[in-house]
Amino acid sequence: MSLINAPLGKSSEYPDSYDPALLFPVARDVNRRKIGLEDGRWPWFGEDLWQGWEISWLRSDGVPAVAWAEILVPAASPSIIESKSMKLYLNSLNQAVFSSAERVGEVIAQDLSSASGAAVSVRLHSVDEGVRLAGRPEGFVLIDNESVDEIGYEYDPGVLGQASDEIVTERLCSHLLKSNCPVTGQPDWATLLVEYTGPAIDRASLLRYVVGFRQTQDFHEHCVETIFTDLMARFRPEHLTVCARYTRRGGLDINPLRSTVPDASPGPRLIRQ
Numbered sequence: 001m002s003l004i005n006a007p008l009g010k011s012s013e014y015p016d017s018y019d020p021a022l023l024f025p026v027a028r029d030v031n032r033r034k035i036g037l038e039d040g041r042w043p044w045f046g047e048d049l050w051q052g053w054e055i056s057w058l059r060s061d062g063v064p065a066v067a068w069a070e071i072l073v074p075a076a077s078p079s080i081i082e083s084k085s086m087k088l089y090l091n092s093l094n095q096a097v098f099s100s101a102e103r104v105g106e107v108i109a110q111d112l113s114s115a116s117g118a119a120v121s122v123r124l125h126s127v128d129e130g131v132r133l134a135g136r137p138e139g140f141v142l143i144d145n146e147s148v149d150e151i152g153y154e155y156d157p158g159v160l161g162q163a164s165d166e167i168v169t170e171r172l173c174s175h176l177l178k179s180n181c182p183v184t185g186q187p188d189w190a191t192l193l194v195e196y197t198g199p200a201i202d203r204a205s206l207l208r209y210v211v212g213f214r215q216t217q218d219f220h221e222h223c224v225e226t227i228f229t230d231l232m233a234r235f236r237p238e239h240l241t242v243c244a245r246y247t248r249r250g251g252l253d254i255n256p257l258r259s260t261v262p263d264a265s266p267g268p269r270l271i272r273q
Contacts, residue, residue, distance in 0.1 A: 015092040022089040023115040025079035031222040035229045044228055044258040046075035048221055049266050051273065052090055054251035055124065057104050058097045067101060067124040069108065075258060077118035080221050087250050133271040140173035140193060146204040153214040157230040160209050161202030169197040174210045175272075177244055182217040190220070190244040191270055192227070198237025220246050224256040247272045 015022065032042065050071040059065050069090075073080070089111070098104045105122040112120040136142065152159070177190040192210055194201075209230070213223060228242040241259035243266045253273050257266045 015088060016095055017092065018096040019092045020089065020111040020114070022085055022092055023111060024082040024085035025115050025117070026082050026219070027079050028077070028221070031218070032225065035226055037229070042075070043232060044075065044225075044260065045262040045264065046256070046258040047266075048073040048075065048080065049255040049257065050086070051248070051253045051255070051269065052086075052251065053248065054087070055090060055093070055104070057093045058095060060097060060099055062097075064094075065101065066127055067104070068127055069105070070123045070125070071108070071112065072121045073112065073116055074118045074120070075221075075256070077116040077120075079116050080219065081112065081115055083250065083252055083254065087252060090251075131269060133269060133273075135271050136173045136175075136191060137171075137193065137267045137270075140171040140195075141203075142173050142175075143203045143207050143210075144174050144176055146207045148204050148208050151208060152212055155212045155216050155226075157209065157234070159205055159212065160230065160234045161205035163199035163235050164202070166200045167198060168200045170200075171195045172201065172203065172206065174207060176207070177210050177223075178214050179220070179223050180215065180217045182219060185217065186249070188220060188246055188249065189272065190246040191272065193241075193243045193245065193267070194227075194231070195239075195241040195264075196231070196235070196237040197239040199235050201231070201235060220244060220254045221256045224258055228258040243267070245270045245273060 050073065052069040052071060055067045055069050057065055093104065101124050105124045109120050109122040172194045174192045177192040179188050180186065181188060216223065224242055224244050228240065231242065232240060239260050241261060241264045243255065243257040245255045245266065246253050255266050257264060
């Protein structure tokens with residue numbers, strides 16, 4: 001995976017005209033080979049939900065309009081979009097004239113679909129809409145207060161406990177997922193959501209595992225795919241959904257979801273977004 005020509009970590013001039021060429025795709029398959037997956041056969045369904053908070057354009061009469069966007073990129077897309085290039089692209093719309101918000105959404109969807117190699121969907125929302133925020137979705141159990149004997153800050157799937165004989169269905173949550181940008185080293189904070197049916201996961205060992213990402217340098221999407229793959233390998237659940245709701249940075253938050261269930265949803269926006 002080469003990021004030599006990516007805008008991330010470099011000084012950039014913000015564009016004053018619409019330019020879809022600003023989008024910088026990054027192939028997914030490089031990281032997937034690192035976790036033992038090849039040939040386009042991934043053990044999940046899923047999507048990457050981007051929430052964009054700096055969407056603006058000019059109405060036909062020249063008056064600016066603003067919105068926030070929900071952007072769904074399929075996990076099956078050949079490429080992700082490097083985040084700073086997404087920010088630069090979205091800001092390139094600021095001085096472009098569009099007939100309607102619907103047309104803005106259509107253009108963004110078309111450009112992102114072309115860059116990622118798969119059909120991307122876009123929904124624009126009025127910033128005047130009220131949104132009730134929660135710390136975690138209803139029904140998820142927080143594991144952050146579990147007692148652990150020792151803790152480490154390097155990625156180590158070996159700390160996950162052995163599979164239990166007890167089969168359960170439960171939802172687990174941790175606010176302690178932290179990884180770092182692989183280019184700039186800037187911290188990325190997230191709430192991790194794990195929903196599964198299968199052998200009971202030892203919560204203390206899951207907490208140790210999550211904290212082990214604290215010094216990991218990788219993209220949001222890659223971290224979630226690693227967690228999903230590790231939990232599947234260790235516990236062999238009948239159903240598994242892993243989602244990370246990352247804190248907003250640079251006007252964008254990225255929320256990857258991977259699941260054995262085709263219609264799984266990342267759920268509502270959380271308070272740190």
